[in-house]
Amino acid sequence: xxxxxxxxxxxxxxxxLALGGLTYAGFGLRQLAFAxxxxxxPAVAGTVTRSTVRDTGRRTYARHGPEVELYARDLAxxxxxxxxxxxxxxxxxFDAPAVDYGTAHGDAERFPAxxxxxxxxxxxxxxxxxxDPNGSDTRSWIEVGxxxxxLVLAAVLWQTARWRRPAPQA
Numbered sequence: 001x002x003x004x005x006x007x008x009x010x011x012x013x014x015x016x017l018a019l020g021g022l023t024y025a026g027f028g029l030r031q032l033a034f035a036x037x038x039x040x041x042p043a044v045a046g047t048v049t050r051s052t053v054r055d056t057g058r059r060t061y062a063r064h065g066p067e068v069e070l071y072a073r074d075l076a077x078x079x080x081x082x083x084x085x086x087x088x089x090x091x092x093x094f095d096a097p098a099v100d101y102g103t104a105h106g107d108a109e110r111f112p113a114x115x116x117x118x119x120x121x122x123x124x125x126x127x128x129x130x131x132d133p134n135g136s137d138t139r140s141w142i143e144v145g146x147x148x149x150x151l152v153l154a155a156v157l158w159q160t161a162r163w164r165r166p167a168p169q170a
Contacts, residue, residue, distance in 0.1 A: 010161035018154035025147025031094050032139040038093045038120055038133035045114040046079035046088070046119035048111050053104040070098035073107050079119040088119060088129035094139070095130075 033070075051076045059067045073095075078087050089095075091107060111117060111131065122128040 007161045014154040014157035014161065016148050017157065019052065021147045021150030021154060023147070024150065025144050028140045028143030028145075028147060032144070035093045035140065036135055038122075038130060040132065041122055043118045043120050044079050044081060045137050046077045046117050048075070048077045048113050048115045048117055049087070050074060050076040051108050051111050051113045051115075054099045055106050055136040064169075068100055071101055071104035072098050073104050075107070075111060077111070077117055077119060077131070079121065081121055084126065086121070086127050086129065088121075088127075088131075090130040092132050092134070095132050096134060 030156065038146045053071050054074060056070045056072050060070060073091070076087055076089055078085055080086070091111070117131050119129050119131060120133050
């Protein structure tokens with residue numbers, strides 16, 4: 001492989017990394033913006049009608065650690081807006097479909113069946129609701145940070161591909 005071909009491959013790789021980084025950071029920023037918007041939604045009292053945890057039968061594997069069993073939170077709550085009754089299922093604006101044992105059971109204890117909760121709902125679409133509008137911030141910031149890391153890596157690769165060896169002095 002000659003130097004020119006290597007440079008083209010590095011430039012193509014850097015463009016792919018930049019696109020992936022922009023996409024990933026964009027998703028994180030979109031989630032943060034939505035969470036910020038959700039934190040401004042009006043809150044009404046609601047009642048938890050179901051709060052259980054079930055094993056999904058799925059596992060996630062860490063490269064240097066034990067496998068982790070994934071659990072699903074089966075949460076339902078009802079609330080009233082404008083005389084209409086709605087049912088919600090989300091704790092945060094962007095709930096993960098499956099979580100670890102501690103998180104799932106912690107949420108079930110935090111929101112027990114029969115308990116009263118504050119339900120944040122979208123005034124324009126009252127069927128959209130959540131119990132903790134700031135609950136997804138950590139994951140969103142990780143996505144933004146990862147996206148920025150890929151953008152920096154892409155810039156370094158691009159500059160590496162453009163680097164030219166200085167001409168020898170005569």
